[in-house]
Amino acid sequence: MKFNRKILPDSNYSSKFISKKRLHEDEIDFDLLRSYRLDRVKKELAKRDIGACILFDPVNVRYALDTTNMSIYNMHNLTRYCFIPVSGPVILYEYFNCGHLAKHLTLIDEIRQGITWDYFSVGDQVENQLKKWTGEVENLMNLHCGKNKQLAVDVSNGPGILALNKIGLKIIEGKEILEQARKIKSKEEIQCMKASMEVCEKGVRLMGKELKAGMTENELWALLHKTNIESGGEWIEGRILSSGPRTNPWMQEASNRIIQQNEIVSFDTDMVGPYGYCADISRAFVEGHKFNSEQKKIYQMAIDHIHHNAELIKPGLSFKEFVAKSWVLPEAYYGNRYPCIVHGIGLCDEWPMVKYPTEVTDKKGQFEKDMTITVESYIGEVGGKEGVKLEQQYLIKENGLELLSHHSLEKI
Known part of the structure; x- marks a missing residue:
């Protein structure tokens, strides 16, 4: 599957600070690593005629986009996720005020602040936040998936899935898709x-x-x-x-x-x-x-x-x-x-x-x-x-x- 933009040869993260390289860092082509993994995800979606996926699991987000932020925290808080259509822009919904963390990653087309309805984060505003989130998802599906209403989600909670069903989307279990994408290693x-x-x-x-x-x-x-x-x-x-x-x-x-x-x-x-x-x-x-x-x-x-x-x-x-x-x-x-x-x-x-x-x-x-x-x-x-x-x-x-x-x- 071809991407509609050039993968820059210098997209490895380069800090302006003095740092020690990780083991074998110079031997790994990170652009190939990242493009291969994202391509695997998109191919699994296309194989099943699924328009897009939303990934919350930090391990799946890491696999698809090679971006991390408070991985353990986000395993139990729905505050960071990404939207990946088969055709269209890849969007990372980042934790509050953290958009700068993934700017060096060229396969991410856009970084937005995450919309969370997680009770810990928003308390009694869960219902209002859920409406904002589903409105955003509905808009993305209409823009980038057309008549395809199949959306894969790897991790969510009951209210999130019910809300997506109410706006006419057919929610597909995303874990199987990502497990199948991840099984063959480059x-x-x-x-x-x-x-x-x-x-x-x-x-x-x-x-x-x-x-x-x-x-x-x-x-x-x-x-x-x-x-x-x-x-x-x-x-x-x-x-x-x-x-x-x-x-x-x-x-x-x-x-x-x-x-x-x-x-x-x-x-x-x-x-x-x-x-x-x-x-x-x-x-x-x-x-x-x-x-x-x-x-x-x-x-x-x-x-x-x-x-x-x-x-x-x-x-x-x-x-x-x-x-x-x-x-x-x-x-x-x-x-x-x-x-x-x-x-x-x-x-x-x-x-x-x-x-x-x-x-x-x-x-x-x-x-x-x-x-x-x-x-x-x-x-x-x-x-x-x-x-x-x-x-x-x-x-x-x-x-x-x-x-x-x-x-x-x-x-x-």
């Missing part, structure tokens, strides 16, 4: 992801080096945050780090529990690093670096689990066939299984989420070339003392997988 996206992974693994190495009995789980977890932020990263999606008996069952968040000698410490990075790309790996250490026999057993099971499943994956393999051929988790461990076997990865966890045979999962999808995924394993016997969580990140290539995560697994 060369530039892979470069961004590798930079994020490099930062993540630097943090993981530091965690392994500093791990010692007497420190708290939170003190260890903070090292990954520190490494990420000082390297130009953004946030971490969860707080999943636990030690000793808190590793079984899984999904327990980091706490002030004091790590003891010879205990397993397992964690899942979920790290949104430089350029907004996620480095999502899981590792398990043993305090003192000497595994006992039971720790060796479950660690090796987790390795076997991941290796078996990774070797199956190639372009064209259906999720259904993959699940049927996937590593069989022994019955004693099945009750503690992880929520999925494989999931997509990009700016965050993405479609697909391929689950165990007993769970509801996508039946029609298949793996495709240039998807990026993670392969998961949690091994912890129901009622057992400890558990091991491992996860590797991959790029799907023509004949199999390229490993993107290179932090060594433990020698047991």
Whole structure:
């Protein structure tokens, strides 16, 4: 899909202040990165004969326009969004007095102040603000979409959707559209992801080096945050780090529990690093670096689990066939299984989420070339003392997988 304006060769943001470059910044063509992603969104809209989309989710706004502003805040406040028609101007509705933040981005045609009906922002003026917003949307759809009344919205609230329906628009679920757009990665996206992974693994190495009995789980977890932020990263999606008996069952968040000698410490990075790309790996250490026999057993099971499943994956393999051929988790461990076997990865966890045979999962999808995924394993016997969580990140290539995560697994 061609854009109706020139993408300037110098559109990389250039600050007048002295600053330190982010990792591999000079190796990434940001114009190609941005135009590819916006084009993917527009093609998905056109494929479904949808006139336009409105995106509120900060991750989707980042994907489409590469603009950020208070991302975490805007995950729970409807104050910043964008309008993207298949044909017509791309409009960013920015937070109050923040229009200057995205002026360097050439694929944004216009920046306006956002119209919000969010109760926190406007209190008892919700109804009046909602009328202003729907009036604006109606005008945009008439101007740029003609008779096409199909509008995709990724995130909103009940009053917002009802108000759009009342003005005659057919609202389409936007999450599927953006997930499908985001699933195939460009060369530039892979470069961004590798930079994020490099930062993540630097943090993981530091965690392994500093791990010692007497420190708290939170003190260890903070090292990954520190490494990420000082390297130009953004946030971490969860707080999943636990030690000793808190590793079984899984999904327990980091706490002030004091790590003891010879205990397993397992964690899942979920790290949104430089350029907004996620480095999502899981590792398990043993305090003192000497595994006992039971720790060796479950660690090796987790390795076997991941290796078996990774070797199956190639372009064209259906999720259904993959699940049927996937590593069989022994019955004693099945009750503690992880929520999925494989999931997509990009700016965050993405479609697909391929689950165990007993769970509801996508039946029609298949793996495709240039998807990026993670392969998961949690091994912890129901009622057992400890558990091991491992996860590797991959790029799907023509004949199999390229490993993107290179932090060594433990020698047991």
